[in-house]
Amino acid sequence: MNRWIGRHIITGEATIRDTLTALNELSGDSMTLFVLDEDRKLIGSVTDGDIRRALIAGHTTEDKASDIAFRKFISLTSDASPEERYKTVARARERVINLLPVTTNGILTDIIDLRKMKSAIPADAVLMAGGRGERLRPLTLDTPKPLLKVGGKPIIDYNIESLQRYGVNDIYVTVNYLKDQIIGHFADPKWQGRVHCIEEPCRLGTIGSVALIDTLSQDYVIVMNSDLLTNIDFEKLWRHHVDSGAVLTMATIPYTVSVPFAIIKTDGDRVTGLEEKPTFNHFANAGVYIIDRNVLSEIKRGEYLDAPDFVESLIAKGLKVSHFVIEGTWIDIGSPDDFRYANEVTSRRF
Numbered sequence: 001m002n003r004w005i006g007r008h009i010i011t012g013e014a015t016i017r018d019t020l021t022a023l024n025e026l027s028g029d030s031m032t033l034f035v036l037d038e039d040r041k042l043i044g045s046v047t048d049g050d051i052r053r054a055l056i057a058g059h060t061t062e063d064k065a066s067d068i069a070f071r072k073f074i075s076l077t078s079d080a081s082p083e084e085r086y087k088t089v090a091r092a093r094e095r096v097i098n099l100l101p102v103t104t105n106g107i108l109t110d111i112i113d114l115r116k117m118k119s120a121i122p123a124d125a126v127l128m129a130g131g132r133g134e135r136l137r138p139l140t141l142d143t144p145k146p147l148l149k150v151g152g153k154p155i156i157d158y159n160i161e162s163l164q165r166y167g168v169n170d171i172y173v174t175v176n177y178l179k180d181q182i183i184g185h186f187a188d189p190k191w192q193g194r195v196h197c198i199e200e201p202c203r204l205g206t207i208g209s210v211a212l213i214d215t216l217s218q219d220y221v222i223v224m225n226s227d228l229l230t231n232i233d234f235e236k237l238w239r240h241h242v243d244s245g246a247v248l249t250m251a252t253i254p255y256t257v258s259v260p261f262a263i264i265k266t267d268g269d270r271v272t273g274l275e276e277k278p279t280f281n282h283f284a285n286a287g288v289y290i291i292d293r294n295v296l297s298e299i300k301r302g303e304y305l306d307a308p309d310f311v312e313s314l315i316a317k318g319l320k321v322s323h324f325v326i327e328g329t330w331i332d333i334g335s336p337d338d339f340r341y342a343n344e345v346t347s348r349r350f
Helices: 016-024 048-056 082-094 155-165 179-185 208-212 234-244 293-298 307-316 336-348
Strands: 004-006 009-011 033-036 042-046 099-104 107-113 123-129 171-175 195-199 220-225 228-230 248-258 262-267 270-276 279-292 321-325 330-332
Touching (some): 016 048, 042 099, 082 099, 123 155, 171 179, 220 293, 228 279, 228 336, 234 248, 279 307, 279 330, 293 307
Parallel strands (some): 171 195, 248 321
Antiparallel strands (some): 099 107, 220 279, 228 330, 248 279
């Protein structure tokens, strides 16, 4: 085995001089090396700080990397449960660790870049992408709305990439209208097989197609419209859902209605008071839900069902439904004006 075998990997037999050379090659990247033994088992990690402390302690540049490796490192096992994965990633981020090694029986099998991954929430995701986008015609006559480009990138890609940054590994996209284009889009190798297209045999509403998916594996499922532009914090949404004890949590946005007239209060035909130009504050459904997987059995396979009707059915059964207010950007791209505004927003900060 070569002493220096990868951008962030070095063998225990490498000298401290070799290690310094390897770290120097990482300039501009995360300055961390993982030290492996001859069987590729992970011994520890080495940074500039580890080398500095070793030299101060009397080591020479010809000593071995295995002699100075930091052995109390945080790592993730490939067979970790979703909860363990979430906690390990959270602990690593708290310690401002950029690279998290993944091992199988002690052997290094992967390195997670935590600069690109915000969390590892234990959830699958379903994106609804079967709509016809009729209010956006003629833009959607030949292109499905999720593939319309906003800021030079398809709308749906923003949501896929955001979910992956929160550690959601299995993402299902349900398709119907112009489905071949969406299926072809996700056939690109860059998606690494983590995005699965599910074909609707007919229009099934805004949540009915979830029943077509037989391979959901996590206890929680994020269901959302694919044509939203939002920077929602999926970890906060998941955390709120778990803490609330709800079976379904819907993301909401504040919505204010200002009435430009004096509103009268009445008792029959008698006026009991007036309120001059009142403002009413509400919360509107944002089209993003996180749901306990066990209640998805309430959705019948092949039957049309819209999400609001599903929510109402859960409430009618006495089950708890909570809501989570989105604090950042949320745009429902449903009209040409929305589309233009979304392009303006992405040009400024997305």
